[in-house]
Amino acid sequence: xxxxxxxxxxxxxxxxxxxxxxxxxxxxxxxxxxxxxxxxxxxxxxxxxxxxxxxxxxxxxxxxxxxxxxxxxxxxxxxxxxxxxxxxxxxxxxxxxxxxxxxx
Numbered sequence: 001x002x003x004x005x006x007x008x009x010x011x012x013x014x015x016x017x018x019x020x021x022x023x024x025x026x027x028x029x030x031x032x033x034x035x036x037x038x039x040x041x042x043x044x045x046x047x048x049x050x051x052x053x054x055x056x057x058x059x060x061x062x063x064x065x066x067x068x069x070x071x072x073x074x075x076x077x078x079x080x081x082x083x084x085x086x087x088x089x090x091x092x093x094x095x096x097x098x099x100x101x102x103x104x
Contacts, residue, residue, distance in 0.1 A: 006043065006067065007045070007067075009041075009043055010043045010044075010045040010067070011032075011042050011043050011044065012028045012031055012032070012042075012043075012044055012045070013044075013045045013046075013047065014027075014028045014044060014045065014046045014047060014051075015047040015049075016047070016049045016051070017047070024051070024053065025044070025046060025051055025053055025055050025066075025076065026053060026055055026056075028044045028046075029044070029055065029057060029058075029061065029064070032044070032061060032064065033058070033060055033061065039063070040063065041063045041064075041065055042061075042063060042064050042065070043065045043067055044064065044065065044066050044067065045067045045068075046066060046067065046068045046069070046074050046076075047069055047074065048068075048069040048070070048073035048074050049073075049074065049075075050075045050076075050077060051074075051075065051076045051077070052076075052077055052078065052079070053076055053077075053078065054078050054080065055076065078091070078092075
């Protein structure tokens, strides 16, 4: 469970509701690039819904945290597959572009 203090530190909220300023996950990331986020964590809160997206987090983004409303409430999905002619890497719904990835 995420503590209440994390919710109070949200930098941008994504919602598919009419009138929302940020309606897609990628536009939230684009907004992040447009401001100077410094060295701190940038929290993107994603409201409930199904987001059909291909999200790429570029070289210039770091310390990004996605926070959804719940496992069964907030979902991101894509429609790319190897059978459809894409590489395994490019079938990921969310991908981080970097020169080096360290795994634990």
